[in-house]
Each structure stands twice: as C-alpha cells, then as structure tokens.
Amino acid sequence: MKLLSPAFLTLLLGLNTGAQAQTLQVTVDNIQAQQGALMLVLFKGQADFDASRAPVVSLIHQVTGEQVQFALGSLPAGRYGIKVYQDINGNGVHDRNPVGIPIEPYGFSNNGGRFGPASFAEAGFDPAETAALTIHLR
Numbered sequence: 154m155k156l157l158s159p160a161f162l163t164l165l166l167g168l169n170t171g172a173q174a175q176t177l178q179v180t181v182d183n184i185q186a187q188q189g190a191l192m193l194v195l196f197k198g199q200a201d202f203d204a205s206r207a208p209v210v211s212l213i214h215q216v217t218g219e220q221v222q223f224a225l226g227s228l229p230a231g232r233y234g235i236k237v238y239q240d241i242n243g244n245g246v247h248d249r250n251p252v253g254i255p256i257e258p259y260g261f262s263n264n265g266g267r268f269g270p271a272s273f274a275e276a277g278f279d280p281a282e283t284a285a286l287t288i289h290l291r
Contacts, residue, residue: 176227178285181237181260182220185290189241190214191221195233199273202234209233225280234276235262237288258290 181191195210196202209228214221216239238247238259248257263286265275278286 177225177280177283179223179225179235179262180220180285180287181223181290182287183258183260183289183291184216184219184221184239185258186239186241187216187218189216189239189243191216191237191239192247193223193235193237195225195228195235197231197233199232199234199277202236202273202276205236228280230279230281232273232277232279233262234271234273234278235286235288236271236276237261237290239290260288260290262286262288264289 179193181193184191191214193210193212193214194205194208196205196207197209201207210225212223214223236259238255239257240247241257242248247255247259249255261271261276262278263271263276265271
C-alpha cells in the first residue's frame with residue numbers, strides 16, 4: 154500500500170513555486186527479508202531530519218524483491234534527508250531491542266550513519282545536484 158500515489162505526489166510537489174524543482178529517484182537495495190513493507194520518509198532541513206518531524210513525504214511500498222524504487226516527483230532546491238526502514242512484521246513501527254538498537258533493517262540517504270543513526274551532515278543532499286540515490290539497507 155502506498156500512502157500517496159506517484160501521480161498525486163508529482164502533482165503535489167510540482168505546485169511549489171520556489172527554486173527550480175528536480176525529480177528524485179530513490180532505489181533501496183540489500184533487502185534480505187522478502188516480506189513486510191518499506192517505509193521511506195523525506196525531511197527538508199536539519200531540524201526536521203534530526204527530530205523526525207514534519208516530513209515532506211512519507212511513502213510505503215510492499216517488499217516484493219531485493220530492491221524497491223521510489224519516484225519522489227519534483228523537489229525544490231534545498232537540503233533534504235531520507236530515512237528508510239523495513240517493517241518486516243507489519244506493526245507500523247521501526248522495532249528496536251530494549252536498549253534501543255534497531256532490530257529491523259534501516260538506512261539513510263548517502264548511506265550515512267555507518268555506526269549508528271546518520272547525522273544530517275552525512276545524510277543531507279540537494280536534489281538540484283542529485284537526480285538519483287541508492288540506499289543500502291543494513
């Protein structure tokens with residue numbers, strides 16, 4: 154199930170009258186468990202990325218293979234960051250163990266956060282400079 158259809162998302166993001174908009178293609182790969190859904194959340198700016206609040210876009214795609222592709226339509230120039238996780242058990246949350254370590258696969262734009270959550274400095278990108286991203290789940 155997708156929260157927003159690609160056509161609606163393209164229309165919605167295309168309405169912004171800011172700087173020149175760029176289409177962003179995101180591929181999420183290294184999907185080991187062929188079940189559940191992949192959740193992708195796009196944030197604009199460091200404050201929203203760091204706090205995981207006020208996403209620009211939230212998308213859900215059922216896992217059917219080793220990779221999933223998302224088309225994020227046109228995004229105005231600016232700094233963005235993506236957080237993605239695989240909801241294997243379908244409970245709608247990114248499950249963690251008692252000490253807070255994720256037990257479901259996750260990833261970030263630019264594959265930041267090798268030893269923990271990515272900072273915005275690691276994960277941030279400008280769609281005017283990036284037409285496609287590949288995020289490797291871990």
